[in-house]
Amino acid sequence: MRKLKGVTYYFAFLSLVAMGVFHIYTAIFGTFEAYLQRNVHLIFALPLAFIFYPATKNSPKDRVPWYDWIFAGLSVLPGLYAILNYEMIIYRMVQVEEVTTAQIVLGTLLVVMVLEATRRIVGLALTILAAASVFYMYVGHLLPGQLKGMYVTYDRIIEHLYLTGEGIFSTPLGVSATFVMLFLILGGFLEHSGVGEYFMDLSKALAGKTIGGPAKIAVVSSGLFGSISGSAVANVYATGTFTIPMMKQLGFSPVFAGAVEAVASSGGQIMPPIMGAAAFIMASFLGIPYKQVMIAAFVPAFLYYFYVFMSVHTRAIKRGLRGLPAEMIPSIKHVLKKLYVLAPIIVLVVMIMRGYTPMRSALIAIIVSWFVSLLDKRYRMGPKGVLNAIYDGSKNVFVVAIACAAAGIVVGAVTLTGLGFKLVSFIFSLAQNIPFLALVMVMLMSIVLGMGLPTTAAYIVASALAVPALIRLGFKALPSHMFVFYYAVFSAITPPVALAAYAASSISGAKPSETGYQAFRLGLIAMIIPYAFMYDTGFLLQASWMRNLLSLAAGLVSAMALSYAIEGFLKTKLNLVSRILLGAIGVLVLFPILWLKILCIVAFAIVFAQFSMRAEKI
Known part of the structure; x- marks a missing residue:
């Protein structure tokens, strides 16, 4: 991210503050219609992305070159057209009315600008995935076998991505x-x-x-x-x-x-x-x-x-x-x-x-945090402090907004071409209708996507592709979404690309690869718990209170048993057999079988008591 100075800094500062004020205003008085709200949001975020983020590593970091100002100006045009022609766009009949030349040009420009902003801010992985989605929409009907898609003309692709709420301006x-x-x-x-x-x-x-x-x-x-x-x-x-x-x-x-x-x-x-x-x-x-x-x-x-x-x-x-x-x-x-x-x-x-809605709750929390600041001289926020808080908060929107816009392109391809149904069938055929195998494949897909994409984008793409298959296999919707979400999150500590571990290694001075593998060991339970809540919704507090409590107790036993087994220590050093026993208890206690949970909890209590007494004698 560039460190802006002078007039450019003040322009960016005022633009981000204006963006923040707009969203605070809509939180107080109500948001605009979805398509309009999303356009206004992107018309702030997209141009500023080119101002804050350089094109390459060698591009200027302390000033904005002329070509980025051109990018910023061009990226305003599609959103400005949509806002000025808002009523015409929302009342037009999709896939019936003709898409005008101006709309095709502006829609193409928007897609190109989103892809370039994604490359700069998010990285090549999502950029390639989104670009491939556009390419698939256009030539998918020419591909053989299960990959064959529906025939869609270019103007309908742009219409879907630009003039509806199913592409770039979709839910994400x-x-x-x-x-x-x-x-x-x-x-x-x-x-x-x-x-x-x-x-x-x-x-x-x-x-x-x-x-x-x-x-x-x-x-x-x-x-x-x-x-x-x-x-x-x-x-x-x-x-x-x-x-x-x-x-x-x-x-x-x-x-x-x-x-x-x-x-x-x-x-x-x-x-x-x-x-x-x-x-x-x-x-x-x-x-x-x-x-x-x-x-x-x-x-x-x-x-x-x-x-x-x-x-x-x-x-x-x-x-x-x-x-x-x-x-x-x-x-x-x-x-x-x-x-x-x-x-x-x-x-x-x-x-x-x-x-209360999250927006209203966040708005009241913002007001309360301002009142809290008044009680400490070091943090007291006057008008300047309030504007700085809005600026610093809004400055973090680029990764989320641009990733969501790019992920919308992928989601648009899934909905327009029927790709989602093909992937459901593909997962079914690979898993051979065995739910557990399907979970393993979805886990791997979520981790791989999370390695190259921000969590938000990885979750959107993985959930669009995999959740329908999990639901058809009999799993509930909420656990299925949580399953994808968790593995997208914890790809940050999953080698070989463990971004959080690599960031930590830059501070600790250790080798990134060694830090990544150690982080994976420390976060081991994150790789297991999602399987547990897919079969036992007590872990998500979605069952009866007795089942919820039993699941919590089983989870605590699993966490303790696995930590002792991995570290090889429980009051005293553990031998290999004891570590294997504790590891088995830590995994089996999560199984959705009532008698097995109780047996494992009792077994852990006995093992813990034995090693505690042995340690006291030493």
Whole structure:
């Protein structure tokens, strides 16, 4: 991202603030009709993408060259035409009325501009996928066998992508233009009101004195901070610059320190109440309130962080690592005095749970965070501070907005050509109607997509392609979407392309590949839990309260058993047989068989008691 100066900076600043004010206005007085709202959103984001992001690594980073100003100007034209001719567009009969030459030219221009912005901001993987989708729409009817698509003329392709709500302006961009934008602005206000620093102080006070304190601080702070950042890599740099050096100083290896931060940061996107942008898109796809997604995500997120916490705790005991020095830990009294800083998060959760829309909840949380800032001189936001908060929050929209626009091209190809039905049949034939094999294939597809795409884009594409097949195999819609979402998220710690781990290694100084494999070990339960909730919805709090409690208990046992088995330590060193036994308990307890769950819970209790008594005798 360019560091703008002078007149260009002020232009970009005012444009982003105007964009933020527009979305705050629509949150207060109601959004425009979907197609219009999404066009206004993109007419802000797309031109600014060319101003903020250089074309190549060698392009100027401190100024905007003339050709990027041309790109920015051209990218305004399709949206401006759509806004000025809005009524004509929404009332025209799709696939009946003729597409004019001007519409074909402007639609083509929009597709080209979106692809170029995607290349600059998101990367080549999504760019190639979106471009291939356009190509498939045009020549798919010429391909042989199962790949053969429907015959579609070029003007109808452009009509579908540009003049309807089924292509670029489909649901993904709609979510970016409503929920996501407000939550990004909320993130800016939370940072400027001191919530980020308070999360770090709270983590130090809670975990700093315990064994392996810095690593536990990383887990707690990254989980808390990640719930407002929604980006694994951004989270690594925000908290890792503090936690990784602390872990290394206390005796953790650079590889382990980086892996802890990567794993803790990646979980931020599944951490309620503010999850990644994909969670809002999931709610829209399913047609359910966001709070249902938030509730369903709670137990898997809790078990994930509990497993990481237990792994860190076990490693620290095993190596005799202590907590932070007393002078580095804020007093509980000091932290509790500032508990009011959490008011925006509390208000947000309460409002969502009481049935308010995410937009209205985020809006009220923004107002509360501003009031909170007034109570501390260091963070007090006057008019300038408010504008800076809107700017800093809005500046994070480019990855989401452009990725959603590009993913809309892919979704448009799926809906226009019938490709989705072909992929459902393909998954059925490969899985041979065995649901578990289908889950394995969808997992691999989601991980591969997540390696090359941002979580939001990976989820959109994978869910469009795979979820219909899972539903036809008998799985429920919500678990199916969550399954795809989780593996898209945790591709950030899955080798060979583990972006969060690579970001952490740049801070820790360890080898990226070693950090990636260690992060995969630390996040192992994330690879297992999705299978559990596909067969047992108690893990998503979707069953009876008794079944929900049993699933939670089984998850806790699995997290402890697997952490002890992987680390090879439970009060004392474990031999190979004990590690295999604990590993088996950790996996089998997640099976959707009542008697097996109870048997594994009892077996774990016996093993734990035996090793505890053995340790006391040593």
